[in-house]
Amino acid sequence: MPAPVPIGIVTVSDRASQGVYADAGGPAIHAVLARILATPWRAAARLVPDEQPQIMSALTALADRERCPLIITTGGTGPAPRDVTPEATEAVCDRLLPGFGELMRAVSLRAVPTAILSRQAAGTRGRSLIVNLPGKPSAIAECLEAVFPAIPYCIDLIGGPRLETDPAICKAFRPQGA
Numbered sequence: 001m002p003a004p005v006p007i008g009i010v011t012v013s014d015r016a017s018q019g020v021y022a023d024a025g026g027p028a029i030h031a032v033l034a035r036i037l038a039t040p041w042r043a044a045a046r047l048v049p050d051e052q053p054q055i056m057s058a059l060t061a062l063a064d065r066e067r068c069p070l071i072i073t074t075g076g077t078g079p080a081p082r083d084v085t086p087e088a089t090e091a092v093c094d095r096l097l098p099g100f101g102e103l104m105r106a107v108s109l110r111a112v113p114t115a116i117l118s119r120q121a122a123g124t125r126g127r128s129l130i131v132n133l134p135g136k137p138s139a140i141a142e143c144l145e146a147v148f149p150a151i152p153y154c155i156d157l158i159g160g161p162r163l164e165t166d167p168a169i170c171k172a173f174r175p176q177g178a
């Protein structure tokens, strides 16, 4: 049996990392992935404060050392001075994929007008795809489910493992012949 695919889950939150409140974001990402993914996987979870160097080292460790083909972050995407997750993501990525943020903002806009305040980014570092989600735990399923149909093919294209989804929950799109 092949080893489960490691998937990075990074919560970026000053208060959750200080224990002021329990982290609800990481578990929410875990729950969405557990529903969507049919391929065996395991979580590689990190909880860091809104500090660019700490976010960057979590992302690079998950990509380069733990070889996660997919790394999802939550939090720190807004316009407040301590919101630096997009900067950290852009700094560690080789290439950016602006379509992810565009789609997630468009979907979120149906729920809240403040969706436009999220600078959520996405990009690739080697064979890892990194996707930012907003910090509000309620945003997680909304955003992740919207972009997930494109994620397995993106990971194919960057040389990662083939991820299968439960088609009843999320139909992964792969062009014919892929």
Ligand SMILES: Nc1ncnc2c1ncn2[C@@H]1O[C@H](COP(=O)(O)OP(=O)(O)OP(=O)(O)O)[C@@H](O)[C@H]1O
Pocket: 011, 012, 013, 014, 015, 016, 021, 022, 023, 024, 025, 026, 050, 075, 076, 077, 078, 134, 135, 136, 137
């Ligand atoms: N990891 C989390 N767990 C639980 N609730 C969260 C988490 N992250 C954010 N929230 C909730 O969503 C709201 C908006 O998230 P945002 O990322 O803007 O938080 P913030 O004000 O930067 O605070 P912090 O970084 O301390 O979580 C927070 O005020 C909090 O109520």
Ligand SMILES: Nc1nc2c(c(=O)[nH]1)N[C@H]1C(S)=C(S)[C@@H](COP(=O)(O)O)O[C@H]1N2
Pocket: 074, 075, 076, 077, 078, 079, 083, 107, 108, 109, 111, 112, 114, 115, 116, 117, 118, 119, 133, 134, 135, 136, 138, 139, 140, 142, 143
């Ligand atoms: N789906 C969804 N997207 C959302 C929100 C939300 O509640 N639901 N909150 C918005 C708000 S209020 C902000 S400030 C930005 C950035 O949030 P972050 O700093 O927690 O990442 O995400 C936006 N995107």
